[in-house]
Amino acid sequence: MKKFAKNFYIFLVFLFLYAPIGVLIVNSFNASKSRSVWGGFTFDWYSKLLHDETILKSLVTTLVVALVASVISTLLGTAAAIGIFNMKKNMRSLILNISYLPIINPEIVTGVSLMLLFVSFKMDFGYITLILAHISFCVPYVILNVLPKLRQMDKHLIEAALDLGCNRWQAFTKVTLPEIMPGVITGFLMSVTYSVDDFVISYFTHGSKAQTLSITIYSMTRRKVSPKVNALSTLIFVAVLTILIIVNVADAKRNSPKKYKKGVKA
Amino acid sequence: MNRKSRWAAGPYILWMIIFVIVPLVLIGVFAFTTDAPFDENSKRLTQEELAAIEEEYAETDEELPVTYKTVFTWDNILSVSQYLPVLFNSAWLALIATAICLIIGYPLAYFMSRFRASSQRLVQMLIMLPMWMNFLLRTYAWMTLLEKNGWINRIFGLIGVGPFEMINTQGAVVLGMVYNYLPFMILPLYSVMTKIENHTIEAAQDLGAGSIRVFTKVVIPLSMPGIASGITMVFVPAVSTFIISRMLGGGTNMLIGDLIDLQFLGNAYNPNLGAAISLVLMVFILLCMSITNQLDNGDEEMEGKML
Numbered sequence: 001m002k003k004f005a006k007n008f009y010i011f012l013v014f015l016f017l018y019a020p021i022g023v024l025i026v027n028s029f030n031a032s033k034s035r036s037v038w039g040g041f042t043f044d045w046y047s048k049l050l051h052d053e054t055i056l057k058s059l060v061t062t063l064v065v066a067l068v069a070s071v072i073s074t075l076l077g078t079a080a081a082i083g084i085f086n087m088k089k090n091m092r093s094l095i096l097n098i099s100y101l102p103i104i105n106p107e108i109v110t111g112v113s114l115m116l117l118f119v120s121f122k123m124d125f126g127y128i129t130l131i132l133a134h135i136s137f138c139v140p141y142v143i144l145n146v147l148p149k150l151r152q153m154d155k156h157l158i159e160a161a162l163d164l165g166c167n168r169w170q171a172f173t174k175v176t177l178p179e180i181m182p183g184v185i186t187g188f189l190m191s192v193t194y195s196v197d198d199f200v201i202s203y204f205t206h207g208s209k210a211q212t213l214s215i216t217i218y219s220m221t222r223r224k225v226s227p228k229v230n231a232l233s234t235l236i237f238v239a240v241l242t243i244l245i246i247v248n249v250a251d252a253k254r255n256s257p258k259k260y261k262k263g264v265k266a
Numbered sequence: 267m268n269r270k271s272r273w274a275a276g277p278y279i280l281w282m283i284i285f286v287i288v289p290l291v292l293i294g295v296f297a298f299t300t301d302a303p304f305d306e307n308s309k310r311l312t313q314e315e316l317a318a319i320e321e322e323y324a325e326t327d328e329e330l331p332v333t334y335k336t337v338f339t340w341d342n343i344l345s346v347s348q349y350l351p352v353l354f355n356s357a358w359l360a361l362i363a364t365a366i367c368l369i370i371g372y373p374l375a376y377f378m379s380r381f382r383a384s385s386q387r388l389v390q391m392l393i394m395l396p397m398w399m400n401f402l403l404r405t406y407a408w409m410t411l412l413e414k415n416g417w418i419n420r421i422f423g424l425i426g427v428g429p430f431e432m433i434n435t436q437g438a439v440v441l442g443m444v445y446n447y448l449p450f451m452i453l454p455l456y457s458v459m460t461k462i463e464n465h466t467i468e469a470a471q472d473l474g475a476g477s478i479r480v481f482t483k484v485v486i487p488l489s490m491p492g493i494a495s496g497i498t499m500v501f502v503p504a505v506s507t508f509i510i511s512r513m514l515g516g517g518t519n520m521l522i523g524d525l526i527d528l529q530f531l532g533n534a535y536n537p538n539l540g541a542a543i544s545l546v547l548m549v550f551i552l553l554c555m556s557i558t559n560q561l562d563n564g565d566e567e568m569e570g571k572m573l
Contacts, residue, residue, distance in 0.1 A: 199509070
């Protein structure tokens with residue numbers, strides 16, 4: 001009985017989490033334009049979606065912004081993490097505390113503050129402002145992921161490389177970089193995720209020339225909503241689900257040979 | 267250690283100054299300044315004087331002999347006081363949402379942490395999956411569910427009750443907050459609870475504690491850091507949201523985030539006032555966070571007492 005109650009509870013929470021997503025998916029196949037009347041099965045909304053230029057254009061914008069911002073954030077953040085790691089304690093904690101401000105602050109305050117910055121510098125709102133804004137909230141996540149890897153690294157490895165005749169750059173590319181690579185990759189992936197998902201900060205820093213998918217969805221939900229939005233969310237859901245499954249399967253595969261290798265070494 | 271490597275942080279520090287520190291300073295500057303009209307002799311004009319000059323020049327094509335200069339003022343900060351009810355309403359709704367998230371999330375995180383490792387992974391993924399969907403789309407889906415002739419009211423109709431007025435209420439806004447931020451409560455709780463070993467719980471049981479005492483004396487104190495960070499991670503975005511209230515609250519239940527949005531991109535364009543409200547919101551959240559930090563410290567004190 002206790003076990004049943006527990007499972008039922010878990011079921012209810014997941015029902016709560018997934019009911020709205022289910023509704024979106026069901027409605028994406030609904031021939032009726034009304035959200036709550038079933039008018040038969042159709043693929044129409046999907047084909048209409050693929051011919052909607054605004055949506056396709058904003059999808060491209062989202063991907064371009066995410067990619068450019070994440071690459072720059074990763075470079076900037078990795079270099080920053082190495083620099084911060086080698087600083088004295090007081091300086092390090094000062095820099096880190098300021099770095100985390102964009103994470104701790106409410107998104108709307110970060111968005112508004114960046115908007116004021118761009119207005120003050122009389123910049124045109126568009127791709128550039130969007131990318132700059134996205135970099136500034138992505139870099140902290142890169143630093144956050146790279147710093148622990150630097151701490152875990154054996155300091156003497158670099159000294160050994162230098163003693164054996166590497167110059168600083170070689171020591172970095174051949175020793176440090178491979179050691180911290182997992183953190184760099186996680187930081188990059190987190191940057192992409194946050195950038196694609198962001199609405200609030202993009203909302204305050206976008207221009208009419210560059211609209212991300214979130215902004216387009218927002219303007220769609222404000223007007224009379226087209227069921228194309230449902231089709232779009234279903235596609236995004238399927239895409240995310242596929243990526244997660246692939247990542248998880250790859251993870252599981254990667255984890256099992258590792259164990260084997262360790263066994264051999266021992 | 268490696269002194270030269272410090273310079274690797276150089277570009278980032280420059281970046282941080284321009285894109286983190288300067289923008290926050292700008293919020294302060296905007297909050298305490300306003301564009302005031304001055305006449306040719308650099309004398310500040312009152313509203314009446316300005317109106318008189320405008321009237322005088324209304325008929326002619328000449329330019330007004332008025333220049334605007336940025337001056338220091340307390341007015342913006344003082345006029346935030348008239349919006350304090352909105353701030354308190356936002357805080358109240360966010361507080362209710364946070365409490366509900368804690369009540370729903372705590373048992374779930376605990377159950378999860380006692381699963382087999384492979385099931386834990388699966389459940390964790392299932393909780394994160396909705397977070398990967400665009401939050402506007404998820405909130406939009408709730409509009410479909412809560413509408414007057416929406417799905418929930420139809421189910422109620424089948425058993426002969428309703429229809430209920432659900433959308434465009436404060437309850438709907440709280441529901442939207444709970445829905446969107448529940449994973450932010452579950453995940454930190456879960457990550458703390460996986461570290462509580464079964465042996466600890468068994469030890470308490472062996473020493474004669476009943477299940478309620480095990481919970482209040484062992485599980486809750488040990489999960490305090492997770493509770494503190496969960497509360498922060500739900501409360502901060504909930505109190506400052508402006509989309510959830512607009513979509514589910516129907517625009518009548520205005521929150522502090524809506525107010526800020528209105529000053530910058532809405533009809534009530536006034537960045538100075540908007541900056542002042544943002545500043546107040548920021549200070550308010552810092553105060554709230556120092557309270558939740560106390561929650562965490564309280565735990566440490568208790569550990570001290572145990573020693």
